[in-house]
Amino acid sequence: MKRLVFIHLFYAVSHFTFGQYVIxxxxxxxxxxxxxxxxxxxxxxxxGASSDLNGNFYFKSSVSGxxxxxxxxxxxxxxxxxxxxxxxxxxxxxxxxxxxxxxxGVTISAGAFEAxxxxxxxxxxxxxxxxxxxxxxxxTGVMNTLPGTQTVGEEGKLFVRGGAGHEVxxxxxxxxxxxxxxxxxxxxxxxxxxxPFLFKGAFFSTxxxxxxxxxxxxxxxxxxxxxxxxxxxxxxxxMSVGADVSHTIKKDNTSLYGQVQYTDLSAYFSLVPQKYxxxxxxxxLNSTVHFKQKFKSAGHIQAYLNYDRSRMxxxxxxxxxxxxxxxxxxDNDNFYSNLAVQNSINDRxxxxxxxxxxxxxxxxxxxxxxxxxxxxxxxxAKLVFDHDASEHVFLRFGAEWIFxxxxxxxxxxxxxxxLNFDIDNHLATTFAEGDVYxxxxxMARIGxxxxxxxxxxNKYIAPRASLAYKLxxxxxxxxxxxxxxxxxxxxxxxxxxxxxxxxxxxYIFNYQYNKTGRIFRAELYYKKYEQLVTKxxxxxxxxxxxxxxxGEAKGFELFWRDSKTFKAIDYWVSYSYLDxxxxxxxxxxxxxxYYASNHNLSVVYKxxxxxxxxxxxxxxxxxxxxxxxxxNTGSLNSxxxxxxxxxxxxxxxxxxxxxxxxxxxxxxxxxxxxxxxxYNYEPNESGEYESIPxxxxxxxxxxxxxxxxxxxxxxxxxxxxx
Amino acid sequence: xxxxxxxxxFILSVHLSFANKYESAMGSAIEKLYAANDQETYVTAATTxxxxxxxEKDQWLPYYYAGLGYIWTSNTINDGNKIDExxxxxxxxxxxxxxxSPNNDEIVTLQGYIYMMKVVVDPPTRGPEFSGLAMQEFGRxxxxxxxxxxALLLLGRMKMxxxxxxxxxxxxxxxxxxxxxxxxxxxxxxxxxxxxxxKEMAEMFVNECKSN
Numbered sequence: 001m002k003r004l005v006f007i008h009l010f011y012a013v014s015h016f017t018f019g020q021y022v023i024x025x026x027x028x029x030x031x032x033x034x035x036x037x038x039x040x041x042x043x044x045x046x047x048g049a050s051s052d053l054n055g056n057f058y059f060k061s062s063v064s065g066x067x068x069x070x071x072x073x074x075x076x077x078x079x080x081x082x083x084x085x086x087x088x089x090x091x092x093x094x095x096x097x098x099x100x101x102x103x104x105g106v107t108i109s110a111g112a113f114e115a116x117x118x119x120x121x122x123x124x125x126x127x128x129x130x131x132x133x134x135x136x137x138x139x140t141g142v143m144n145t146l147p148g149t150q151t152v153g154e155e156g157k158l159f160v161r162g163g164a165g166h167e168v169x170x171x172x173x174x175x176x177x178x179x180x181x182x183x184x185x186x187x188x189x190x191x192x193x194x195x196p197f198l199f200k201g202a203f204f205s206t207x208x209x210x211x212x213x214x215x216x217x218x219x220x221x222x223x224x225x226x227x228x229x230x231x232x233x234x235x236x237x238x239m240s241v242g243a244d245v246s247h248t249i250k251k252d253n254t255s256l257y258g259q260v261q262y263t264d265l266s267a268y269f270s271l272v273p274q275k276y277x278x279x280x281x282x283x284x285l286n287s288t289v290h291f292k293q294k295f296k297s298a299g300h301i302q303a304y305l306n307y308d309r310s311r312m313x314x315x316x317x318x319x320x321x322x323x324x325x326x327x328x329x330x331d332n333d334n335f336y337s338n339l340a341v342q343n344s345i346n347d348r349x350x351x352x353x354x355x356x357x358x359x360x361x362x363x364x365x366x367x368x369x370x371x372x373x374x375x376x377x378x379x380x381a382k383l384v385f386d387h388d389a390s391e392h393v394f395l396r397f398g399a400e401w402i403f404x405x406x407x408x409x410x411x412x413x414x415x416x417x418x419l420n421f422d423i424d425n426h427l428a429t430t431f432a433e434g435d436v437y438x439x440x441x442x443m444a445r446i447g448x449x450x451x452x453x454x455x456x457x458n459k460y461i462a463p464r465a466s467l468a469y470k471l472x473x474x475x476x477x478x479x480x481x482x483x484x485x486x487x488x489x490x491x492x493x494x495x496x497x498x499x500x501x502x503x504x505x506x507y508i509f510n511y512q513y514n515k516t517g518r519i520f521r522a523e524l525y526y527k528k529y530e531q532l533v534t535k536x537x538x539x540x541x542x543x544x545x546x547x548x549x550x551g552e553a554k555g556f557e558l559f560w561r562d563s564k565t566f567k568a569i570d571y572w573v574s575y576s577y578l579d580x581x582x583x584x585x586x587x588x589x590x591x592x593x594y595y596a597s598n599h600n601l602s603v604v605y606k607x608x609x610x611x612x613x614x615x616x617x618x619x620x621x622x623x624x625x626x627x628x629x630x631x632n633t634g635s636l637n638s639x640x641x642x643x644x645x646x647x648x649x650x651x652x653x654x655x656x657x658x659x660x661x662x663x664x665x666x667x668x669x670x671x672x673x674x675x676x677x678x679y680n681y682e683p684n685e686s687g688e689y690e691s692i693p694x695x696x697x698x699x700x701x702x703x704x705x706x707x708x709x710x711x712x713x714x715x716x717x718x719x720x721x722x
Numbered sequence: 723x724x725x726x727x728x729x730x731x732f733i734l735s736v737h738l739s740f741a742n743k744y745e746s747a748m749g750s751a752i753e754k755l756y757a758a759n760d761q762e763t764y765v766t767a768a769t770t771x772x773x774x775x776x777x778e779k780d781q782w783l784p785y786y787y788a789g790l791g792y793i794w795t796s797n798t799i800n801d802g803n804k805i806d807e808x809x810x811x812x813x814x815x816x817x818x819x820x821x822x823s824p825n826n827d828e829i830v831t832l833q834g835y836i837y838m839m840k841v842v843v844d845p846p847t848r849g850p851e852f853s854g855l856a857m858q859e860f861g862r863x864x865x866x867x868x869x870x871x872x873a874l875l876l877l878g879r880m881k882m883x884x885x886x887x888x889x890x891x892x893x894x895x896x897x898x899x900x901x902x903x904x905x906x907x908x909x910x911x912x913x914x915x916x917x918x919x920x921k922e923m924a925e926m927f928v929n930e931c932k933s934n
Contacts, residue, residue, distance in 0.1 A: 044777050053762060610886075657888050
């Protein structure tokens with residue numbers, strides 16, 4: 001009892017009688033700037049103060065003896081100082097060191113465009129996909145308004161920095177998508193298969209990207225379905241070209257999404273005259289299922305399934321032929337699925353990975369007895385570990401395996417026996433990469449990627465390196481270098497397994513200025529190609545293929561986005577200059593490839609008018625001429641088309657908070673855009689090769705749709721999803 | 723014996739004063755927070771709560787008020803980066819409070835408040851996502867406790883903003899605001915440290931409704 005009393009007394013006395021020492025001083029950062037709002041206190045007591053605007057602090061302690069003084073401030077390293085409080089501590093000079101911030105600090109911006117709503121600096125917002133005029137809710141459409149891309153109107157795919165379409169690879173949740181675009185007849189642009197509404201973030205790299213990715217010489221596009229939806233809801237869209245119904249069920253940490261979309265262009269084609277004669281206008285059935293379960297530990301598992309079936313039959317005009325047309329009959333089935341997991345093992349180590357599988361069945365019938373039946377299967381398995389190794393080092397390492405099986409039977413005409421192709425390739429890769437933060441202003445990324453292709457029995461080691469330096473709060477420089485390799489496309493592999501992988505080396509220098517609501521980027525690059533496949537036709541024999549092609553692409557790009565200067569107006573401008581030449585395919589000497597254009601410009605404008613509950617937008621795109629070969633001249637790719645011009649507009653009207661009416665019209669001003677020319681393979685009687693221009697099958701495209709969202713929250717509409 | 727009793731009483735009073743130390747420190751800090759009017763006074767109040775929270779370790783209220791202090795600090799400045807820093811700070815405090823007291827309607831309300839303030843920095847970029855999230859949190863808080871005037875008030879204000887944006891009739895959202903404003907007068911609190919703020923804000927919003 002006595003002892004207890006004594007202890008209590010001691011406590012009481014020590015708290016209320018002793019102490020009362022003054023602790024005062026000043027807090028600065030490493031550069032000597034006064035810090036305001038720093039919390040300085042004695043551990044486990046209420047005694048303390050925060051620094052004022054001049055960094056000064058002053059408080060009285062109620063304790064004495066051995067104590068710990070804590071200095072704490074967000075973004076700075078915590079300091080704990082042991083003191084023996086037996087008298088006043090006046091004039092303490094404290095210096096706080098900035099904490100390395102791996103998320104919002106210096107980042108590699110060379111070649112990288114991020115679309116996200118989470119991060120503070122993003123080039124695109126996710127709902128730009130549906131609100132950008134001319135993009136027609138197509139993910140590639142909006143990416144095509146960014147610098148580094150070239151307008152190739154007849155393909156509708158992404159073409160990056162003088163590279164071919166197949167040099168861009170698409171990933172969903174980090175897993176490969178083998179066939180991201182729908183199948184279309186030649187000269188008719190294809191669309192991205194996947195509904196943009198499901199993607200929360202996108203990462204588009206125009207070069208110099210991480211060692212985590214490979215088998216893409218030019219670019220990667222990574223889409224992420226991340227967050228759980230806000231609520232259960234049903235979305236219904238009725239469009240002039242089809243209808244779409246989706247339903248989301250959300251319960252706690254689980255969500256299930258199902259969607260069916262049916263598109264049929266026959267009604268539209270019967271109203272608006274088309275250049276081509278359609279026996280069957282494009283029809284497609286596209287359905288998606290997405291399941292997501294969030295773990296308590298902040299990890300998640302998700303499954304994504306997509307089935308896309310399309311059919312169309314068209315007769316296209318042929319050069320030099322008046323009574324004959326070229327038949328193109330397509331029947332395509334594509335199934336894509338992936339299962340992705342992400343979870344943490346401990347505070348510093350986490351893993352992510354999964355498997356994807358796709359199957360594509362394609363049947364094409366063309367005039368003169370030509371037909372092709374193909375079955376393409378592709379599987380991808382991947383596992384990556386992310387390790388926060390230390391305050392300065394972040395490591396990423398992993399392995400992946402991709403299996404491709406291409407089967408195709410081609411009948412050239414009734415006289416020849418069918419050609420039967422079957423190629424299998426296993427790609428095994430492993431990679432390791434480290435992000436080293438020297439300070440909050442300087443970081444380096446160094447990585448190495450190893451690849452092995454079984455089909456051509458080839459091993460390859462690809463080094464990657466980037467450096468980023470932050471000049472000040474708003475601007476930074478970055479530099480990226482990397483070697484990239486890619487297995488030649490199947491059309492070459494069908495004929496030879498003696499080829500080397502095609503190779504590219506990137507050098508990118510980037511400056512980025514970023515302040516709330518405004519972004520400016522300037523980028524300079526040089527890309528070198530090696531071992532491109534060349535093809536030589538030999539009469540009555542298989543084509544002769546060699547890996548002796550080469551090429552280069554260089555240029556600079558500018559980007560400016562501003563949503564701040566003018567109220568309710570958001571606009572961006574992209575300009576790309578490209579100088580590309582390559583010796584590839586049938587070209588015996590370096591030429592500018594047909595998909596390249598020297599100048600590309602996009603201006604995107606969006607204006608929300610609250611009083612009218614409307615958003616209006618327009619996009620102007622310009623591309624200088626593209627090369628084509630006129631056999632009458634005898635030289636290759638020596639002719640240039642006229643430049644490309646398009647002004648597209650769109651209009652969205654919020655009828656009610658959960659009802660949107662959207663309309664869009666392309667090429668308002670009716671420019672005649674010619675992408676190139678198709679020549680007859682033989683000259684006419686006067687020795688001239690006749691041609692027809694390759695151009696859009698109608699000058700303009702018009703779309704109107706009605707979008708309805710049904711949920712408990714009456715204000716929810718489809719734009720909330722993004 | 724007598725001595726023992728005196729001692730015991732003394733000990734008890736010492737113990738009481740320990741217990742009261744938390745209450746009195748919180749009480750005076752709350753007063754200072756409500757009286758704060760600029761960046762410096764708000765930060766001073768917020769850091770006081772942080773100290774109390776770190777010393778107590780198992781009380782959610784100090785972190786709650788510290789978070790509130792930083793939210794209000796962010797409202798006194800214009801620099802977007804700085805606003806984000808204060809809101810990040812508030813967020814980390816809210817995470818601590820949430821751990822100590824899960825499913826607490828006051829904490830959920832403040833979470834919504836953080837989202838609401840995030841929109842201010844860059845409305846065109848953040849509006850679509852964060853205003854949705856804010857509405858969701860306010861709605862959740864009202865669902866947990868229909869008598870929480872702050873949750874209803876902020877829900878009403880967010881809805882009013884959306885309705886103004888879409889040019890809708892404001893009667894529903896203003897109705898929520900005026901109902902919330904009346905609820906402030908008969909708030910039931912379990913302890914005198916519980917949150918009671920919001921009446922002045924409610925009056926401001928009621929006037930906004932009148933002028934529309």
